Amino acid sequence: MDRVKCSSIVLLAVLGCGSSDHRTAPTTTIRPVEPPPTAVACADAILVADGGVERSACASSLPSLPSLPSPPAGLRTILLDLRDAWAPTLFAPGPDGRAPAFRATYLALAAEQGDGKPLAPNEALAELYGIVPSLAIVRARLGQEARYRCHAQIDSAPIAQLARPYGQEHDGLLRLGRQVRAQLGAQLERARAERKLPSLDALATDRVLGPSYARWKVADEQYAGVVAAQRHLVCEGFLADQDVDGGLTWKTGMALEYFQRRNFLMPNNRLDPETRAALATDPRELDFRFALRVLRERIVDATGLVEDGTAGAGPAPILGRMLDPEAMRMARGHEQPLPDAAPDLIAAATEAAARQLGWTSAEATAAFLTRHPQGGLVALQLPAAPAYHAAHMTLSTEIDRGDVWYDEQPTPRIVTKRPNFVLYADDHGTRRPLVRWPTTIGGWSDVATGAGVVRRWKESDVGPRVWRDLYVAPTWLPPGSTPDRDLVKWVSAGRWDLKRSIMGPGPHAAFGILLLPHYKVVKSARGPDQFVDNGIGTHGSAVVTSIVNGTSHGCHRLYNQLAVRLGSFLLQHRDHVVKGQQQEYYRRTVHFMGTFLAKIDTRGFLYELTPPVPVEVLPGNIRSARQVPPLASAPALP
Numbered sequence: 001m002d003r004v005k006c007s008s009i010v011l012l013a014v015l016g017c018g019s020s021d022h023r024t025a026p027t028t029t030i031r032p033v034e035p036p037p038t039a040v041a042c043a044d045a046i047l048v049a050d051g052g053v054e055r056s057a058c059a060s061s062l063p064s065l066p067s068l069p070s071p072p073a074g075l076r077t078i079l080l081d082l083r084d085a086w087a088p089t090l091f092a093p094g095p096d097g098r099a100p101a102f103r104a105t106y107l108a109l110a111a112e113q114g115d116g117k118p119l120a121p122n123e124a125l126a127e128l129y130g131i132v133p134s135l136a137i138v139r140a141r142l143g144q145e146a147r148y149r150c151h152a153q154i155d156s157a158p159i160a161q162l163a164r165p166y167g168q169e170h171d172g173l174l175r176l177g178r179q180v181r182a183q184l185g186a187q188l189e190r191a192r193a194e195r196k197l198p199s200l201d202a203l204a205t206d207r208v209l210g211p212s213y214a215r216w217k218v219a220d221e222q223y224a225g226v227v228a229a230q231r232h233l234v235c236e237g238f239l240a241d242q243d244v245d246g247g248l249t250w251k252t253g254m255a256l257e258y259f260q261r262r263n264f265l266m267p268n269n270r271l272d273p274e275t276r277a278a279l280a281t282d283p284r285e286l287d288f289r290f291a292l293r294v295l296r297e298r299i300v301d302a303t304g305l306v307e308d309g310t311a312g313a314g315p316a317p318i319l320g321r322m323l324d325p326e327a328m329r330m331a332r333g334h335e336q337p338l339p340d341a342a343p344d345l346i347a348a349a350t351e352a353a354a355r356q357l358g359w360t361s362a363e364a365t366a367a368f369l370t371r372h373p374q375g376g377l378v379a380l381q382l383p384a385a386p387a388y389h390a391a392h393m394t395l396s397t398e399i400d401r402g403d404v405w406y407d408e409q410p411t412p413r414i415v416t417k418r419p420n421f422v423l424y425a426d427d428h429g430t431r432r433p434l435v436r437w438p439t440t441i442g443g444w445s446d447v448a449t450g451a452g453v454v455r456r457w458k459e460s461d462v463g464p465r466v467w468r469d470l471y472v473a474p475t476w477l478p479p480g481s482t483p484d485r486d487l488v489k490w491v492s493a494g495r496w497d498l499k500r501s502i503m504g505p506g507p508h509a510a511f512g513i514l515l516l517p518h519y520k521v522v523k524s525a526r527g528p529d530q531f532v533d534n535g536i537g538t539h540g541s542a543v544v545t546s547i548v549n550g551t552s553h554g555c556h557r558l559y560n561q562l563a564v565r566l567g568s569f570l571l572q573h574r575d576h577v578v579k580g581q582q583q584e585y586y587r588r589t590v591h592f593m594g595t596f597l598a599k600i601d602t603r604g605f606l607y608e609l610t611p612p613v614p615v616e617v618l619p620g621n622i623r624s625a626r627q628v629p630p631l632a633s634a635p636a637l638p
Contacts (some may be wrong), residue, residue, distance in 0.1 A: 023267060030417055038552055048172070074384050075383060079561045080299065080377070080379075080380055084135060085104055086132075086538055087132075087591035088301045089572055091472065098578060100605035101581050102506070105506065107134075109123075109126050110134045110196070111134045112126075112133070127290075127293070128261050128264055129561075130507045130513045131516060132298070135375060137289055138291045138365075141290065142284075142369065147236065148283055148284060153236070154228055154229055155276070158224035158228045160225075160280065161225050162221075162276060162435050165271055165273065167253065168249065168252075170624070171248045171260040174226060178219070180219040184219070185220070187209075188209060196436070200216070225575075227245075229271060230246070230252060232279045233255040236255075236258070238258045245593035255268075258276070260275055262290075264323070279515065287324055287362055292350065292359070296318065296563075297561070299349050301568055304385065305345050306609045308345075308435055309347065309433065311332070311342060311434060311435055312338065313341075313343070315344050317328065317347065318351045318354065319355075326434070330438070335420075336357060341433040347381055352380070352381075353382060356380055357380075381618065388428065391572075393425055396619065397423050397613060398421075398422045399422075399439060399538075401462070404441065404552065405615065406457070406622065411624075419550045420437065420438055420439060421435075421436070437556060437558055439538075440549075440550050441554070442553065444458070445458050453483045458556050459629045461534055462538060463616075465519060467519075467613040468517075468609055469606055470516055470570060471516075472607070473505035473506070473509075473511065473513060474504060474505065474603060477600060478598065484590045484592040486592055487592070496593035504604075505604060509603075511539040512563055514540045514566065514567040515537050518536040518538065519531035521612075536555055537555050540564070541558065542560060543557070547559060571607060575610045579606035580605065581602055581604075582605070583603075584603045586598070587599055
């Protein structure tokens with residue numbers, strides 16, 4: 001889609017004076033900023049930025065400013081919130097002032113703070129799980145010159161020589177490779193010294209030692225690639241110097257996960273191709289992509305957009321950069337565009353905003369954030385909203401279960417169609433697909449019964465359903481069928497603890513940050529319709545690899561950040577009633593590796609969509625000989 005040319009004028013509302021304790025960013029490529037003139041005497045003071053020159057003005061005088069004409073055709077003016085105390089619509093106070101109780105926790109996680117202290121990496125780095133980091137975090141990363149210098153001293157070329165996505169399961173193989181490298185290397189070095197050759201490479205064509213050299217070369221390249229990756233992880237502060245050994249123990253695996261989380265990659269603890277490419281990329285570039293992702297989510301919320309190109313030809317780059325891993329961009333991999341699908345409106349709006357703000361490089365972005373440490377409200381001229389957008393839109397959802405197997409024994413299978421989720425809008429009679437995201441369906445799972453723990457099929461109900469209730473920061477109440485062993489985790493040698501995070505509320509909860517229960521509507525001739533809940537829902541999930549695989553305990557999982565977009569879009573474009581924080585009283589004593597008490601006192605913050613949004617769950621392609629779910633299927637839960 002052609003980009004719409006947008007004005008370069010931005011308005012930044014000044015929220016107060018203050019200085020930043022972060023280092024000044026490197027020299028930027030934009031023009032020096034002129035200091036604003038004497039502060040204007042008004043309560044709504046703003047800064048007007050035009051082509052890199054900033055001056056003071058009053059918001060109330062905007063209509064009279066000659067440099068700010070009304071938006072040309074095809075554009076609209078929106079207010080972008082660049083304050084640190086920002087949260088998506090899901091967590092914003094409503095007209096009555098009520099907001100989800102989780103809002104304070106969201107803001108703390110966005111600032112990577114807990115009890116006034118920086119969070120450890122396993123609790124911070126939550127962008128991948130639906131928490132948009134604050135601009136203070138962006139500014140801090142862009143100012144870490146010592147980290148940049150550390151990375152610059154590493155030769156990343158060996159990383160490209162790694163031939164497979166190494167994980168912890170390959171540590172034995174890597175250990176063997178180190179032994180081969182040491183033994184053959186010593187043998188070859190003796191021969192080199194005796195023959196006074198310039199390097200071991202001179203032995204590559206030797207009739208006797210050539211095969212040994214070839215084996216050594218493979219082991220040496222493998223070792224050098226892993227070591228280079230580990231050194232980058234040391235620069236990030238995720239790995240200690242003494243653990244740089246060319247192996248892949250759990251320490252390196254955890255460091256890889258932290259790096260993947262920091263850079264919005266699939267958190268699989270592996271040196272997969274995308275992770276290897278990121279490790280070899282200039283960290284300033286990685287941090288600039290991070291800044292653009294943070295800007296994108298604020299643009300999404302400010303514009304009310306959800307259209308990301310996934311229903312059509314695919315997401316578009318922003319300033320030439322794809323900001324999401326491929327697994328998140330496609331429902332299955334390379335499906336054909338749906339008819340009448342919306343294009344990527346989010347990328348167009350984000351790129352327009354970045355250019356107006358001057359966020360065209362890491363240095364320019366750092367300079368902007370350093371100049372405005374307090375943030376503010378920014379007026380931007382962005383592409384106009386599509387004609388079908390409204391305060392209340394006719395929306396519907398279709399969930400295709402993709403390929404389904406009901407075999408009671410594992411069988412070899414090749415999945416050609418993954419489950420996918422499509423949101424539609426009525427565009428003046430055209431059913432327009434807005435997004436198509438990967439999701440999950442049911443499968444086999446452990447269930448606690450009177451006879452012990454057994455395997456049961458968790459079915460995803462098929463047919464018409466509705467979304468009526470929208471829970472923000474929902475909790476999960478583990479049913480009696482959940483084995484106690486699934487509710488505890490190993491902490492350290494001899495120490496176990498309750499999996500409190502999976503119960504929520506929080507980004508790592510079983511329902512993620514958003515839950516939309518699937519209700520079956522039962523018509524009644526004598527009273528109101530009945531809404532029947534069978535434990536199925538659409539919800540966010542921090543278990544991102546399960547979404548890649550397409551399996552769950554029956555529910556339709558979404559990546560948490562997409563679930564947040566969906567929820568905010570529904571609240572912005574669908575009539576609803578604010579029900580508020582829902583009280584709960586749940587207590588369960590868990591007996592496994594100790595005794596623990598699970599306590600849950602809320603179900604989450606509830607909105608009721610009026611009327612509900614229709615949902616149709618398609619049966620998918622039943623590819624097993626059995627055409628119906630196995631007998632004694634368990635109720636579907638997360």
